[in-house]
Amino acid sequence: MRVYADNNATTKVDEAVVEAMKPYFSEMYGNPNSLHKFGSETHKGVATAIDQIYSGIGATDDDDVVFTSCATESNNWVIKSVWLDQIKNGEKNHIITSEVEHPATLSACKYLEREFDVKVTYLPVNSEGTIEAHTLKDFVTEKTALVSIMLANNETGIIFPIKEMVEIAHQKGALFHTDGVQAIGKIPVDVQDLGVDFFSMSAHKFHGPKGIGALYIKSGVSLSPLFHGGSQMGGLRSGTLNVPYMVGMGKAMELAVKSFPKMNVEVRRLRDKIEKALLELPDTFVVGKENRTPNTILISIRGVEGEGMLWDLDKKFGIAAATGSACASEDLEANPVLEAIGADEDLAHTAIRISLSRYTTEEEADYLISSFKDAVIRLRGISSSYATVQAQNEAYSHK
Amino acid sequence: MRVYADNNATTKVDEAVVEAMKPYFSEMYGNPNSLHKFGSETHKGVATAIDQIYSGIGATDDDDVVFTSCATESNNWVIKSVWLDQIKNGEKNHIITSEVEHPATLSACKYLEREFDVKVTYLPVNSEGTIEAHTLKDFVTEKTALVSIMLANNETGIIFPIKEMVEIAHQKGALFHTDGVQAIGKIPVDVQDLGVDFFSMSAHKFHGPKGIGALYIKSGVSLSPLFHGGSQMGGLRSGTLNVPYMVGMGKAMELAVKSFPKMNVEVRRLRDKIEKALLELPDTFVVGKENRTPNTILISIRGVEGEGMLWDLDKKFGIAAATGSACASEDLEANPVLEAIGADEDLAHTAIRISLSRYTTEEEADYLISSFKDAVIRLRGISSSYATVQAQNEAYSHK
Numbered sequence: 001m002r003v004y005a006d007n008n009a010t011t012k013v014d015e016a017v018v019e020a021m022k023p024y025f026s027e028m029y030g031n032p033n034s035l036h037k038f039g040s041e042t043h044k045g046v047a048t049a050i051d052q053i054y055s056g057i058g059a060t061d062d063d064d065v066v067f068t069s070c071a072t073e074s075n076n077w078v079i080k081s082v083w084l085d086q087i088k089n090g091e092k093n094h095i096i097t098s099e100v101e102h103p104a105t106l107s108a109c110k111y112l113e114r115e116f117d118v119k120v121t122y123l124p125v126n127s128e129g130t131i132e133a134h135t136l137k138d139f140v141t142e143k144t145a146l147v148s149i150m151l152a153n154n155e156t157g158i159i160f161p162i163k164e165m166v167e168i169a170h171q172k173g174a175l176f177h178t179d180g181v182q183a184i185g186k187i188p189v190d191v192q193d194l195g196v197d198f199f200s201m202s203a204h205k206f207h208g209p210k211g212i213g214a215l216y217i218k219s220g221v222s223l224s225p226l227f228h229g230g231s232q233m234g235g236l237r238s239g240t241l242n243v244p245y246m247v248g249m250g251k252a253m254e255l256a257v258k259s260f261p262k263m264n265v266e267v268r269r270l271r272d273k274i275e276k277a278l279l280e281l282p283d284t285f286v287v288g289k290e291n292r293t294p295n296t297i298l299i300s301i302r303g304v305e306g307e308g309m310l311w312d313l314d315k316k317f318g319i320a321a322a323t324g325s326a327c328a329s330e331d332l333e334a335n336p337v338l339e340a341i342g343a344d345e346d347l348a349h350t351a352i353r354i355s356l357s358r359y360t361t362e363e364e365a366d367y368l369i370s371s372f373k374d375a376v377i378r379l380r381g382i383s384s385s386y387a388t389v390q391a392q393n394e395a396y397s398h399k
Numbered sequence: 400m401r402v403y404a405d406n407n408a409t410t411k412v413d414e415a416v417v418e419a420m421k422p423y424f425s426e427m428y429g430n431p432n433s434l435h436k437f438g439s440e441t442h443k444g445v446a447t448a449i450d451q452i453y454s455g456i457g458a459t460d461d462d463d464v465v466f467t468s469c470a471t472e473s474n475n476w477v478i479k480s481v482w483l484d485q486i487k488n489g490e491k492n493h494i495i496t497s498e499v500e501h502p503a504t505l506s507a508c509k510y511l512e513r514e515f516d517v518k519v520t521y522l523p524v525n526s527e528g529t530i531e532a533h534t535l536k537d538f539v540t541e542k543t544a545l546v547s548i549m550l551a552n553n554e555t556g557i558i559f560p561i562k563e564m565v566e567i568a569h570q571k572g573a574l575f576h577t578d579g580v581q582a583i584g585k586i587p588v589d590v591q592d593l594g595v596d597f598f599s600m601s602a603h604k605f606h607g608p609k610g611i612g613a614l615y616i617k618s619g620v621s622l623s624p625l626f627h628g629g630s631q632m633g634g635l636r637s638g639t640l641n642v643p644y645m646v647g648m649g650k651a652m653e654l655a656v657k658s659f660p661k662m663n664v665e666v667r668r669l670r671d672k673i674e675k676a677l678l679e680l681p682d683t684f685v686v687g688k689e690n691r692t693p694n695t696i697l698i699s700i701r702g703v704e705g706e707g708m709l710w711d712l713d714k715k716f717g718i719a720a721a722t723g724s725a726c727a728s729e730d731l732e733a734n735p736v737l738e739a740i741g742a743d744e745d746l747a748h749t750a751i752r753i754s755l756s757r758y759t760t761e762e763e764a765d766y767l768i769s770s771f772k773d774a775v776i777r778l779r780g781i782s783s784s785y786a787t788v789q790a791q792n793e794a795y796s797h798k
Contacts, residue, residue, distance in 0.1 A: 002437075009433050010639060013424040025412040025608065034408050035709055036719040038401075069468030069610065072628040072638035084514065104637060107627030115483065204639060209424065211468065211610060211641025226625075228506035229471040238503060239471035240409060240603060242610025310434055320435040 002318040003364045008154050008182060008296060008355035009322055013248070014207040020251040024244040032241045033232060042243050049250025053214055056253035057199060058190035062219035066236045067212060067246050071181045072104040074200035074215040077226040078177045079108040082146040084224050086175070087118060092145035098123045098131055099340045102179055105148055123149070125340050129156050129288040133164035144174040152182040155337040155353055157296030158288040159187060166195040175221065181205050185256030186263055186293040197221045203245070207357070208252030212245035259358045267356050268294035270365045274354065277369040281376055283389065287341060295356040300338065300347045303386020304379045309352050312379060317371035322353045346385065401717040402763045407553050407581060407695060407754035408721055412647070413606040419650040420608070423643040431640045432631060441642050448649025452613055455652035456598060457589035461618035465635045466611060466645050470580045471503040473599035473614040476625040477576045478507040481545040483623050485574070486517060491544035497522045497530055498739045501578055504547055522548070524739050528555045528687040532563035543573040551581040554736040554752055556695030557687040558586060565594040574620065580604050584655030585662055585692040596620045602644070606756070607651030611644035658757045666755050667693035669764045673753060676768040680775055682788065686740060694755040699737065699746045702785020703778045708751050711778060716770035721752045745784065
């Protein structure tokens with residue numbers, strides 16, 4: 001049996017999405033910008049895709065939704081172009097983000113610090129793994145150009161109070177960007193209700209293809225382009241339109257919204273079942289029990305190195321999980337969210353992320369539980385550090 | 400009958416490319432950066448794709464080939480990052496390009512002029528539609544950071560003397576970028592022989608998918624990233640790898656190289672046949688008869704508006720052609736290459752580009768010839784400007 005429990009890293013493309021894309025490779029292959037039927041026959045697919053995205057996130061007709069190649073592009077675009085528009089060519093000098101953002105946001109901010117002396121504030125998360133909205137009040141000023149804080153964290157699934165933070169940022173005249181990559185299909189998303197100026201998406205996190213994302217831009221908010229060129233997408237993002245993937249992303253969005261009740265009930269039940277079972281193991285901890293996306297568990301297992309655990313799950317049981325973001329997985333470092341929360345270093349190296357999808361079955365959940373428990377018992381049996389922990393515990397209990 | 404003769408705008412995805420991509424959507428869908436088998440089982444496809452690109456352009460193992468989302472990204476990346484590395488953080492202040500580059504190059508250069516006061520020289524083409532290498536000598540100095548000149552022009556197919564220009568640029572210590580988008584599969588490409596530092600590619604110009612490109616970076620040449628994030632592609636281009644399209648681009652490159660003999664003999668023969676037949680019409684002109692890609696014709700038909708001609712070919716005959724770059728086709732402007740060549744304004748509005756592919760058949764070529772002639776005769780019949788031209792010609796011949 002093989003179980004894919006790493007859906008926060010990427011997802012299987014839905015068969016219906018593959019079907020929707022297919023005609024746009026070798027049948028309707030014209031360039032949508034061309035002035036002939038081979039070009040214009042792609043327009044219906046493109047228009048449907050755009051409608052599906054608008055409708056999926058609750059955008060109005062006056063807003064812009066621009067397709068990009070990934071959320072890394074969307075995040076880089078917002079951060080670097082707000083720098084250009086509001087800092088280089090404006091009166092502002094400050095950006096606020098959080099310590100637990102995706103590397104795309106953190107690295108873009110660090111680039112601006114390094115190259116252009118932009119002042120960046122990195123808000124920490126509290127011991128619950130969240131950022132309380134009022135924290136923002138202490139940092140946002142009239143000089144703040146942008147606040148960029150994610151909607152749902154990729155590692156813990158914790159949902160941040162974006163709506164409240166948007167109000168605080170707007171009171172000081174700062175723009176607000178949220179990286180919504182982990183939210184689509186997992187929680188209801190309504191950009192109007194959130195009030196954000198920018199919202200980043202990535203199709204491959206909700207059963208669409210890798211290599212396409214989008215950026216929502218609120219009506220009335222301007223943003224310089226990141227790519228200059230043939231003025232596609234109203235000049236906001238040049239480059240020949242990736243028609244098949246646009247169609248695929250639209251379809252994936254439609255399916256994600258349609259599947260939300262299943263995600264919220266069935267997937268949540270499986271997640272809770274797995275979590276409850278794993279927490280029966282002694283010395284295990286889950287980050288952020290409340291207010292999380294319904295598919296995610298970040299669990300720490302004292303005495304078990306995360307990488308060793310991944311290896312066992314993968315090689316012995318055919319189960320795919322993660323120690324953290326796939327975008328940082330080549331470095332065997334402590335989990336940055338656990339570090340931000342303030343976990344001790346030993347514990348930060350023992351985090352395992354399990355992330356389910358609408359394809360996860362009861363059978364897979366049961367197999368995951370039994371395999372996971374087996375692996376923990378085996379690895380703790382050979383772990384000198386866990387032997388020390390146990391000895392200490394025993395000593396305490398005999399006091 | 401329908402004939403697609405706009406292959407310089409975009410191409411049909413080869414069925415073998417679609418087949419190659421298919422397993423990477425819903426079967427091998429893991430994130431290549433993930434530390435489990437769902438991730439690692441994609442590595443073989445990715446490695447094959449990389450090999451196919453290296454081999455297709457003659458790169459060495461020490462060079463870098465980085466996948467991007469399109470050539471617009473590749474061109475923007477080179478120009479903006481050379482600015483960062485060599486101008487902002489260096490001693491240089493100057494970029495050289497040509498007046499007939501793709502909008503991605505021209506607009507990126509104009510952005511640097513506008514925002515950062517970079518000095519940009521736009522080399523003109525001569526009356527033959529080309530740039531002679533020695534022209535560059537008069538403009539490149541020790542302060543020149545980058546020369547960016549395309550290998551083959553998208554509108555005329557004319558091949559520029561890049562190898563000679565690279566030598567001139569390198570003598571003055573300038574880096575050299577060539578936009579090779581229109582070259583792949585149409586002329587032999589060997590980046591080592593050309594000597595360029597950067598080479599941009601786009602899969603959808605050679606029967607791969609839209610939405611993926613690449614940038615070749617010569618060994619020993621450094622380039623800051625355009626996207627910051629999860630450090631994929633050795634930190635050069637962050638963002639989850641678009642595995643299906645990488646596999647597709649690799650396959651498309653392999654097929655393009657394999658099909659080159661056909662392109663060079665069969666497609667060239669069809670192109671020459673069409674061109675010869677159309678030039679039998681009076682008052683028609685072709686730009687750049689020598690040293691062109693074998694699939695392209697840019698023909699001017701005095702007295703016939705390019706857009707009217709396109710409309711007739713499309714609506715009456717089902718033939719797709721272009722007036723110029725699809726990336727500029729929404730503006731009904733004079734053809735910029737013809738303008739650069741110095742054609743009079745009337746003529747610059749009459750340009751039609753016909754671009755064939757390895758799928759173009761003899762039957763399609765014959766149908767194109769007869770339809771094109773019909774359309775020209777009909778449109779000239781209702782053209783007041785052409786009546787004037789004829790009357791003038793007649794007056795001269797009776798002198």
